[in-house]
Each structure stands twice: as structure tokens, then as C-alpha cells.
Amino acid sequence: MIFLKHQFFTLLFLSVISFQGYTQSENEDNLKVGWSTADITPDMPVLVAGQFHARLSEGVMDPVTATILALESGEGTNSEKTIWISCDLVGISDGMRATANLRDEIRNRVIKAIPSILPEQIIVNATHTHAAPYVASTASVEDIYGVSLEQMADGKPAMSPSDYIPFAADKIAEGVISAWGKRKPGGMSLGLGHAVVGLNRLQALKHGKSRMYGNTNSPEFSHIEGYEDHSLNLMYFWDINKQLTGIIINIASPSQVSEHSYELSADFWHDTKVALRKSLGDSVYVLAQASSAGDQSPHVMVGSKAEERMQKLLGFAEEGTGRGSNAHRKYIAKQIVDEVTDLFPVMKANIDWQPEFKHEMKLVPLSRRLLSEEDVAEATKEAKTWQAEYDKLKAEVRDNPAMIETPRWYKDITISYSKLRRGLVVSERYELEKVQPKMPIEVHVVRIGDAVFATNPFELYLDYGMQMKAQSPAIQTFIVQLTGSGSYLPTKRSIEGGAYGAVPASTLMGPKGGDELVEETLSIINTMW
Amino acid sequence: MASQLYIGSRTVDITPQLPVAVTGQFHLRIAEIAETPLIATVMVLETRGAEGDLAIMVSCDALYIPTDLVALVRQAVKKQLPDIDENKIFLNATHTHTAPVLALDGEYLIPKTGVTQVKDYRKFFVEKISAAIVGAYHDRSPGSVAWGMSYAVAGYNRRIVYADGTSGMSSKTNLPEFRSLEGSEDHDVNTLFFWNDQNKLISIVVGVASPSQEVEGRYAVNADYWHPVREGIKEKYGKDVNVLGWAAAAGDITPHIRYRKEADDRMRNLRNLSRTEELARRIILAVDESYDAVATERHSELVFKHQVEELPLPERWVTEKNYLEAKAFVTNAKEQIAEDPKAADALYRMMNWQERTVKRYEKQLDNPKPMYPMDLHVIRLGDIAICTNEFELFSDFGIxxxxxxxxxxxxxxQLTGSSDWGSYLPTQRAVNGGAYSAIIHSNIVGPVGGQVLVDRTVEVIDQLWDKEVK
Structure with a gap:
């Protein structure tokens, strides 16, 4: 009898909880959540993006995907909507740097299928894996890398970027349609954890200049140039039965452990997703975002031997350890998953079923980087040097056609061509700044409960994101970089240091544009509080 | 040459008699309560034979340990263990700001009655710690060690850089002129695990680049985050496990959050943890990860060398401007205290802090190249190195x-003995930025001396790794 009474009250209690949850979720202000993924792995070789040299993919290490999260609050045409799309790509072409525009290709397909969704409600971000298909340009591969795709592929089938972009856009749009169709009442919970994944990769030397990477085991090494941010901003999503449906994981690190791979890969996000699903269920979606991390990488700058040993002792040695290894990816995944799973019960107990939800997109004009004649002269001189090198290497191939039998024979030629092009863009940017001193960029600000998401299309140096986080009225501020085609946005300190990401050829904007981005983003955020 | 390792370890309670003056702020604080015990943990390492060596390491819940007090501990131990080289002993402070004053004089005007006197606590400190060292030394038996490394976010850079190029210490970040944090951070958690010959885990060393000053403003005795770290470790690994807390180079680091504090507070509240418990949670997770990975990779026979030397470090130059400003401050403070003796509670330490600068300048007139003699210990234990310094050493030097x-x-x-009540050792960029920890009064040794410290430490480590140990 006692047991039955206890059972009755338990059932009654659960019914109330369930009823309350369902009632709340039926309210038109409730959040509706839909998820899907799209496999955007091509079925033939493609160019792999992320290095000066061309890489024609030589297989698939793991799938490259897009994860889609559809959010809606309210009903009808006036409902607030956000479509988040996170892609395992190095960047999202958006017309800013070249004619290619994967972002708009996706948007056009989605709004055609679902007219109630507006283009500016769709946000596409890249995780910055350096082992994914090239989407930055629709030009011919010869124009991009100085060697034709046919030559690189030696006559075998290969997919050009101009063919891959619509292929990926089709798949992603299908994913969006699926996620939108599957949206159901749900709730969210907001979490903050920590994981030491992104490390500042700029090494300041004693003579005052900086370099990207290099050997810190040197008397010339002074310090790590900038800061790091090891916060793990998390947003868990739940169905009305309090079952986890997916998680946004935002981390200040690009996913580029396997950055030299010729096999396609989502990098550490693949391992993270596999490990998370093992812990939290196969059906859980993971939407990865990179916070401002232009000066960060997952590569260990100091103490790499100790970390490599730990990777081995933790049982990850099977596919190698150390820099660029799968063991490093798995160790990163472990750190992220440990935090996400540790927080799981706390998050489950603190679900917000009716979070405030607002989304605003603004075209923000930012000052282009003001370049000097000396910058142009230096870059032009470098371009000439690389032109000569390119011509020499090209002639060698012409004179010795058998060279192309050698695997990856095109590496040096494509490096020289990329550096030649890189030198030439400086004078183009110098001239452009005179007539168009400002360049408009998309900034999305999305408030969900006490959290806010703020996007930018850059490889944004960490300090800018930190400034936004420090001044934001939100309890947690998720900065999402690379919601466009990229280009580094360095700090004044980094420009003085002069390392790779801060030189004229690497940048469209400078510190002035960075300061404007911070100010404008915060002004939009502040309107939501 | 590899030799059998012998180990001994003890933990001793060094909680003072209350009330007591606690140190770490400019103003005088009298603690009426002890929120946690304060402890010192001793670890003795020894190898025997012709190439045998010894290290006696003591981690103390203290803000700093004056060098004269280190000498007294060594003398007390030497009396009881006349055959040992007492210079192989070093003590480190965890930098808790809620532990008793240890400098004999000059820090605060402490009431002469009703409060534990500094000389009495120092005597108690020496007796307790020397007895623990002797006990641990007698306990030593064949043992083994394993080393590990993991990560925990337990320290944050506390120097805030603004648009005009100046820096602030622990100042605001939610300002439009906030630009960055000045320096880097080191989130490594280095660990050593020691087992006796019965395969019982007896000690754990935990190295964290963060001073234990989360509750630094309290009028209480408190071991800060090391207390919940130790309690958590004991709960998992056994109540008899001795835990040594080592602060790595962290002069510009604090456990306080410099931005997004609201988010961190919310997460703690959801977990129902205090801030020290939250820091402990993160550190213990790192310890657990290392233990799980390395526990089976134990070393009982290994290379063990401990080199001790006095390292002369060039002192930071006191300019005439520094001197004049300091002298003016001291004169003014003395007048205020003379007018109202109660003003000493707030002014006395700051006055003496600046008076040290006045004295340094006057000393410079006779000796234009003053050198600070630092006790440097460098240990090789198998594949790992241990190196000490006497400062609140900015993170870059450790890196x-x-x-x-x-x-x-x-x-x-860091903080293995301090001149007076401690001194920061800043980088050049910190000196350029200014602010409390990088100004002349806070620095006996400056960036030039810091580099000498780095170079010599690396040189000694190199020697200990050479085949022919010099």
C-alpha cells in the first residue's frame, strides 16, 4: 500500500512536470528547435583549402559535414527565426574577397524552398578545418594555383571549386529544409565550461618582432604575443521530454590539428562529435563554432613533449602522437567532452523553455586597413620574386613532363603562385582603400535567453572578442568568427610584431576596423538588453 | 646514474593561535577565526651511495617565507640531523593572503597585546616545520614516483591593458578603452605521485600557475583554494596522502576572474560551489586525469640530482625620480601617522614599502651595481626538472x-624565500605598462635580472641533463 501510494505521487509529480513542460512548449512564444546534418563530403578528389600549396584530396579521413540548427519563436510570418549552419570548412565564401559566394548559394536555395525564411536569418560559419574542400573562388584552378586541375589530377576525375560550391550548397540547403521541417517545441540551457584547446600561436622574440609558430626552445624567444581564452561556451537544447537534442559548442580555437592532411577531415570536431555521441547518445547533434581565434591554433607552443607523452599514456597513440596527430585531436575531444558531460546534469536541471529570442543582422561599414606606399612596394617586390620562381618551376615542368608522375609534384609551383598572388593583392587593396575606405560586413547578433551570439566574417584576433565579452551585458557572449570568407583582423600589437596574420597581404582590415567592429557589435547587443 | 629513490613525507598543522595579524594587503587585518587549517607539507627525496643526493621540499600555506626564516628552519633541522646538508632544504609559499605575518618587523604596526605576536608565530612555524622535516627524514624508505601533466583553468592574467598603452592591475575590463590582457597564462597542472615500497600512495605534488588568493581580503585565517584541493584529493586517494601545493611562475596571475565573472558565478551557483571549491574541482579533475594515465608508469630507480647555488641577480635600478617620489610619500605618511596613530593601520605597510625604495637608492650611491643574492635550487628527478625562485615571478619567465x-x-x-615580505619580478612590457606589480617599489629585481634567472636556470638544467654532470 505504501509502495502504491508512493508510486501514485511519483506519477502525479511526473505528470505535473510533463504537463507543465508540454503546456509551456505549446505556448506560441516557446522556442521551436530543429536539427539536421548534411554530409558535404565530395565523392571525388577536390582541392583542399588552407595552405599556400594546392592539395588535391587523396581520400577521406572522416566526413566533412554541415550541422544545421533551426530556431523559431512565435508563429507565422512574424516569428523570430534563426538558421545556424556550421560547416567543416576553412571559411565561407561571401563575395567579400572573391566572386564565390557559398553563403548566398545556400540562402538562395533555402528561401526558394521556404519563402518565410529571410536570407538574413541564415548564418553560416566555418570551423576552419584545413582539410576540407576549397570554396573561396569559382575561378579556374589554374587561376587560383597556377596549375590546372587536370594537370594536378593527371587526367583522373576531380571536382573543381566551381562545381563543389553548388554541390555543397544543395546538400546544405536540403539539410536546412529538413531541420526546419523537424522543428519541435524545446528548451535550452546555458553553460560555461573550460578546456585548454586554443593556444596563442604568435611568438614574440626578444628583438621585438613576432613570428607565427617556430621553436620556443630558443634564447631568442621572449613570450607568447597575445592572450588565450579557454572558456567553453555551451548551449544545450532539449525536447519537451527533457531529452537532449543537440549542443552548440563555442571554443576559441580553429580546428586545424590535421592542417597538412591530403585526406578530407573535420579535424578535432569529428573526434569530439564521435566521443560526445558515445557519451550522450547517437542522436545528439553538435554545432561547432569558433570564437575569435585569429591568433590561436590548437598546436602546442610550449611543453609539447609532455603533452605528447600524456596523449600516449591516455591511450590515444594508435594513429600517432604529437603535432598534427590524431592523438592530439582525440585529447582535445576528451577535454571538450569531459566538460560537456560533467555539466550535463546541471544543464538538464536548468532548462529555459521560453528564452528571450531576438535576431538582428546589420551591414556594418568597417574601415579598410590603411596601407602605405612602402607596404605596396615591399609586397610588389616579393610578388616579382615569386613570379620569377613560378616561371622557373613552370618551365621545369614544361621541359620535364615526367615530373608530374611524382606524387604531389605541384606543391612548390603552387606555393610560388599563391605567394605571387598574395603580393599582388596588396596594391589592389591600397588602391581600393582610396576609393572605398569602408567595407560593409554582415554582423549578426542573436539573443537567446541570457546569452548572445555575435558574428563576424574574419579570423578575428582574440583580443577583439575578449573586448566584446568584457563589455557585453549578456551573461555569456558567444563570438562566432568566420561567418564569411575570412581574412585576419589583427591587433595593433600584432601589426607591430609583424607576424604572418598581421602583414598587409593577410588583412583587409586593421585595428581601426577592429575597434569599429567591437563598438558596432556592442551597440547592437545593447539594444537587446 | 640511476639509483633507488627513498622518500619520506609528513603534513603538519601550522594554524596560528588566534587572533592573529594576517598579511597580503596594505591595511592591517586581525583574523579572529580560522576558516580552514593552515598546513605545511614536507617531501624528502634521497638517493644513496657515492652519487647520492637529497632534497627536502616544504610547501607552506603562507603569503611568503622570509629568507631569514628559511635559515632558521635549516638551522633547527641541522641541530637534529647534523649529517645532512641543510642547504638542500627549500620552502615555498602558496601565497595565501590569509595567513600570518612572517616578516619579523616593518610590515604592520601589530598590537602588542591580545594578538599572536610575529616572533611567537615564527618560533612556532620553525618548530613545527623542522620537526616535520625530521620526522619525514626518519620515515624515508624505498619508494617510487610518476609524473604527469594535465590542464586546469585556475589562474588568469590580472594585468589589464588599455588603449593608451598603460596597464592596470586587477582593474576594470568592461570599459571601451580595454584592449587586452598584458601577458600570457600557463594552465599546465604538473603532478608528481609518490608511492612507498608497499605500493601505497603517500604523496602528491600539484603545481599550478596561480597564487592561492581567492579569499584574499578576508579577516580570517584560510588556506584558500589549496584547502579544498587537499580535502578533495584525500577523499579520493586516502586520508593519509600528503599534498604539496607548488605555485609556478604566476606573478601576473590571479585566481580572480577578470571578465565574464557573472557567467562563472552563475555556473558555480548552479553547482552549489564556492569559488575556492570550484578552483579545487578543476584542479582535482586534472590530477585525476594524470593519475589515471601515469599510475602504472612508476620509477623507483632514476637519476636524481639537486644543485643549490647562490645566484646573484642585478637589482632593478632606482631612479632619482623614484627616490624623490618615494621619499615624499614616506615623509607625508609619517606626518599623518604622527598626527593620528590609527592611520598606521592603512599607511604603515605602504610607507615601509616605499621606504625600501629610498634605502635602495641610498645604497646605490655607494654601490651602483647592486646584486640580489638568490638561493637557486634545480633538481633533476628522472625526466623532470624542478627549479625555484624567490619572487612573484611573472609568467613569461616561467614559460x-x-x-x-x-x-x-x-x-x-616561485616564492621559495623572500626578501622582507616578497617582491614581484616583472617583464619589460609590464614595466612599460606600469601598475602596482611592475613599479619600482614592488621590484627588487627587474626584467634584466629576470632574464639572468632564466638563463642560469636553463643552464643548470642543461648541466643536469648532460652525461657528465658538472
Whole structure:
């Protein structure tokens, strides 16, 4: 009898909880959540993006995907909507740097299928894996890398970027349609954890200049140039039965452990997703975002031997350890998953079923980087040097056609061509700044409960994101970089240091544009509080 | 040459008689309660034979340990263990700001009655710690060690850079002129695990680049985050496990959050943890990860060398401007105290802090190249190095040592003895930025001396890794 009474009250209690949850979720202000993924792995070789040299993919290490999260609050045409799309790509072409525009290709397909969704409600971000298909340009591969795709592929089938972009856009749009169709009442919970994944990769030397990477085991090494941010901003999503449906994981690190791979890969996000699903269920979606991390990488700058040993002792040695290894990816995944799973019960107990939800997109004009004649002269001189090198290497191939039998024979030629092009863009940017001193960029600000998401299309140096986080009225501020085609946005300190990401050829904007981005983003955020 | 390792370890309670003056702020604080015990943990390492060596390491819940007090501990131990080289003993402070004053004089005007006197606590400190060292030394028996490394976010850079190029210490970040944090951070958690010959885990060393000053403003005795770290470790690994807390180079680091504090507070509240418990949670997770990975890779026979030397470091130059400003401050403070003796509670320490600068300048007139004699300990224990310094050493110097070290892991231990009540050792960029920890009164040794410290430490580590140990 006692047991039955206890059972009755338990059932009654659960019914109330369930009823309350369902009632709340039926309210038109409730959040509706839909998820899907799209496999955007091509079925033939493609160019792999992320290095000066061309890489024609030589297989698939793991799938490259897009994860889609559809959010809606309210009903009808006036409902607030956000479509988040996170892609395992190095960047999202958006017309800013070249004619290619994967972002708009996706948007056009989605709004055609679902007219109630507006283009500016769709946000596409890249995780910055350096082992994914090239989407930055629709030009011919010869124009991009100085060697034709046919030559690189030696006559075998290969997919050009101009063919891959619509292929990926089709798949992603299908994913969006699926996620939108599957949206159901749900709730969210907001979490903050920590994981030491992104490390500042700029090494300041004693003579005052900086370099990207290099050997810190040197008397010339002074310090790590900038800061790091090891916060793990998390947003868990739940169905009305309090079952986890997916998680946004935002981390200040690009996913580029396997950055030299010729096999396609989502990098550490693949391992993270596999490990998370093992812990939290196969059906859980993971939407990865990179916070401002232009000066960060997952590569260990100091103490790499100790970390490599730990990777081995933790049982990850099977596919190698150390820099660029799968063991490093798995160790990163472990750190992220440990935090996400540790927080799981706390998050489950603190679900917000009716979070405030607002989304605003603004075209923000930012000052282009003001370049000097000396910058142009230096870059032009470098371009000439690389032109000569390119011509020499090209002639060698012409004179010795058998060279192309050698695997990856095109590496040096494509490096020289990329550096030649890189030198030439400086004078183009110098001239452009005179007539168009400002360049408009998309900034999305999305408030969900006490959290806010703020996007930018850059490889944004960490300090800018930190400034936004420090001044934001939100309890947690998720900065999402690379919601466009990229280009580094360095700090004044980094420009003085002069390392790779801060030189004229690497940048469209400078510190002035960075300061404007911070100010404008915060002004939009502040309107939501 | 590899030799059998002998180990001994003890933990001793060094909680003072209350009430007591606690140190770490400019103003006088009298603690009426002890929120946690204060402890010191001793670890004795020894190898025997012709090439045998010894290290006696003591981690103390203290803000700093004056060098004269270190000497007294060594003397007291030497009396009881006349055959040992007492210079192989070093003590480190965890930098808790809620532990008793240890400098004999000059820090605060402490009431002469009703409060534990500094000389009495120092005597108690020496007796307790020397007895624990002797006990641990007698306990030593064959043992083994394993080393590990993981990560925990337990320290944050506290120097805030603004648009005009100046820096602030622990100042605001939610300002439009906020630009960045001045320096880097080191989130490595370096660990050593020691087992006796019965395979019982007896000690754990935990190295964290963060001073234990989360509750630094309290009028209480408190071991800060090391208390919940130790309690958590004991709960998991056994109540008899001795835990040594080592602060790595962390002069510009604090456990306080410099931005997004609201988010961190919310998460703690959801977990129902205090801030010290939250820091402990993160550190213990790192310890657990290392233990799980390395517990089966124990070393009982290994290379063990401990080199001790006095390292002369060039002192930071006191300019005439520094001197005049300090002298004016001291004169003014003395007048205020003369007018109202109660003003000493707030002014006395700051006055003496600046008076040290006045004295340094006057000393410079006779000796234009003053050198600070620092006690440097460098230990090789198998694949790892342990190196000490006497400062609140800015993180960059520790990172330089670790980057250039031949060791698999390099444990940097700061605050192993302090001149007076301690001194920061800042980088050049910190000096350029200014602010409390990088101004002349806070620095006996400056960036030039810091580099000498790095270079010599790396050189000694190199020697200990050479086949022919010099």
C-alpha cells in the first residue's frame, strides 16, 4: 500500500512536470528547435583549402559535414527565426574577397524552398578545418594555383571549386529544409565550461618582432604575443521530454590539428562529435563554432613533449602522437567532452523553455586597413620574386613532363603562385582603400535567453572578442568568427610584431576596423538588453 | 646514474593561535577565526651511495617565507640531523593572503597585546616545520614516483591593458578603452605521485600557475583554494596522502576572474560551489586525469640530482625620480601617522614599502651595481626538472624556462624565500605598462635580472641533463 501510494505521487509529480513542460512548449512564444546534418563530403578528389600549396584530396579521413540548427519563436510570418549552419570548412565564401559566394548559394536555395525564411536569418560559419574542400573562388584552378586541375589530377576525375560550391550548397540547403521541417517545441540551457584547446600561436622574440609558430626552445624567444581564452561556451537544447537534442559548442580555437592532411577531415570536431555521441547518445547533434581565434591554433607552443607523452599514456597513440596527430585531436575531444558531460546534469536541471529570442543582422561599414606606399612596394617586390620562381618551376615542368608522375609534384609551383598572388593583392587593396575606405560586413547578433551570439566574417584576433565579452551585458557572449570568407583582423600589437596574420597581404582590415567592429557589435547587443 | 629513490613525507598543522595579524594587503587585518587549517607539507627525496643526493621540499600555506626564516628552519633541522646538508632544504609559499605575518618587523604596526605576536608565530612555524622535516627524514624508505601533466583553468592574467598603452592591475575590463590582457597564462597542472615500497600512495605534488588568493581580503585565517584541493584529493586517494601545493611562475596571475565573472558565478551557483571549491574541482579533475594515465608508469630507480647555488641577480635600478617620489610619500605618511596613530593601520605597510625604495637608492650611491643574492635550487628527478625562485615571478619567465628546458616537464616553483615580505619580478612590457606589480617599489629585481634567472636556470638544467654532470 505504501509502495502504491508512493508510486501514485511519483506519477502525479511526473505528470505535473510533463504537463507543465508540454503546456509551456505549446505556448506560441516557446522556442521551436530543429536539427539536421548534411554530409558535404565530395565523392571525388577536390582541392583542399588552407595552405599556400594546392592539395588535391587523396581520400577521406572522416566526413566533412554541415550541422544545421533551426530556431523559431512565435508563429507565422512574424516569428523570430534563426538558421545556424556550421560547416567543416576553412571559411565561407561571401563575395567579400572573391566572386564565390557559398553563403548566398545556400540562402538562395533555402528561401526558394521556404519563402518565410529571410536570407538574413541564415548564418553560416566555418570551423576552419584545413582539410576540407576549397570554396573561396569559382575561378579556374589554374587561376587560383597556377596549375590546372587536370594537370594536378593527371587526367583522373576531380571536382573543381566551381562545381563543389553548388554541390555543397544543395546538400546544405536540403539539410536546412529538413531541420526546419523537424522543428519541435524545446528548451535550452546555458553553460560555461573550460578546456585548454586554443593556444596563442604568435611568438614574440626578444628583438621585438613576432613570428607565427617556430621553436620556443630558443634564447631568442621572449613570450607568447597575445592572450588565450579557454572558456567553453555551451548551449544545450532539449525536447519537451527533457531529452537532449543537440549542443552548440563555442571554443576559441580553429580546428586545424590535421592542417597538412591530403585526406578530407573535420579535424578535432569529428573526434569530439564521435566521443560526445558515445557519451550522450547517437542522436545528439553538435554545432561547432569558433570564437575569435585569429591568433590561436590548437598546436602546442610550449611543453609539447609532455603533452605528447600524456596523449600516449591516455591511450590515444594508435594513429600517432604529437603535432598534427590524431592523438592530439582525440585529447582535445576528451577535454571538450569531459566538460560537456560533467555539466550535463546541471544543464538538464536548468532548462529555459521560453528564452528571450531576438535576431538582428546589420551591414556594418568597417574601415579598410590603411596601407602605405612602402607596404605596396615591399609586397610588389616579393610578388616579382615569386613570379620569377613560378616561371622557373613552370618551365621545369614544361621541359620535364615526367615530373608530374611524382606524387604531389605541384606543391612548390603552387606555393610560388599563391605567394605571387598574395603580393599582388596588396596594391589592389591600397588602391581600393582610396576609393572605398569602408567595407560593409554582415554582423549578426542573436539573443537567446541570457546569452548572445555575435558574428563576424574574419579570423578575428582574440583580443577583439575578449573586448566584446568584457563589455557585453549578456551573461555569456558567444563570438562566432568566420561567418564569411575570412581574412585576419589583427591587433595593433600584432601589426607591430609583424607576424604572418598581421602583414598587409593577410588583412583587409586593421585595428581601426577592429575597434569599429567591437563598438558596432556592442551597440547592437545593447539594444537587446 | 640511476639509483633507488627513498622518500619520506609528513603534513603538519601550522594554524596560528588566534587572533592573529594576517598579511597580503596594505591595511592591517586581525583574523579572529580560522576558516580552514593552515598546513605545511614536507617531501624528502634521497638517493644513496657515492652519487647520492637529497632534497627536502616544504610547501607552506603562507603569503611568503622570509629568507631569514628559511635559515632558521635549516638551522633547527641541522641541530637534529647534523649529517645532512641543510642547504638542500627549500620552502615555498602558496601565497595565501590569509595567513600570518612572517616578516619579523616593518610590515604592520601589530598590537602588542591580545594578538599572536610575529616572533611567537615564527618560533612556532620553525618548530613545527623542522620537526616535520625530521620526522619525514626518519620515515624515508624505498619508494617510487610518476609524473604527469594535465590542464586546469585556475589562474588568469590580472594585468589589464588599455588603449593608451598603460596597464592596470586587477582593474576594470568592461570599459571601451580595454584592449587586452598584458601577458600570457600557463594552465599546465604538473603532478608528481609518490608511492612507498608497499605500493601505497603517500604523496602528491600539484603545481599550478596561480597564487592561492581567492579569499584574499578576508579577516580570517584560510588556506584558500589549496584547502579544498587537499580535502578533495584525500577523499579520493586516502586520508593519509600528503599534498604539496607548488605555485609556478604566476606573478601576473590571479585566481580572480577578470571578465565574464557573472557567467562563472552563475555556473558555480548552479553547482552549489564556492569559488575556492570550484578552483579545487578543476584542479582535482586534472590530477585525476594524470593519475589515471601515469599510475602504472612508476620509477623507483632514476637519476636524481639537486644543485643549490647562490645566484646573484642585478637589482632593478632606482631612479632619482623614484627616490624623490618615494621619499615624499614616506615623509607625508609619517606626518599623518604622527598626527593620528590609527592611520598606521592603512599607511604603515605602504610607507615601509616605499621606504625600501629610498634605502635602495641610498645604497646605490655607494654601490651602483647592486646584486640580489638568490638561493637557486634545480633538481633533476628522472625526466623532470624542478627549479625555484624567490619572487612573484611573472609568467613569461616561467614559460621561457619551460620552453628551453631539456626536461620532459619543468616544475617552476616561485616564492621559495623572500626578501622582507616578497617582491614581484616583472617583464619589460609590464614595466612599460606600469601598475602596482611592475613599479619600482614592488621590484627588487627587474626584467634584466629576470632574464639572468632564466638563463642560469636553463643552464643548470642543461648541466643536469648532460652525461657528465658538472
Amino acid at each position: 621561457r624556462m619551460m620552453a628551453r628546458s631539456k626536461a620532459l616537464q619543468t616544475f617552476v616553483i
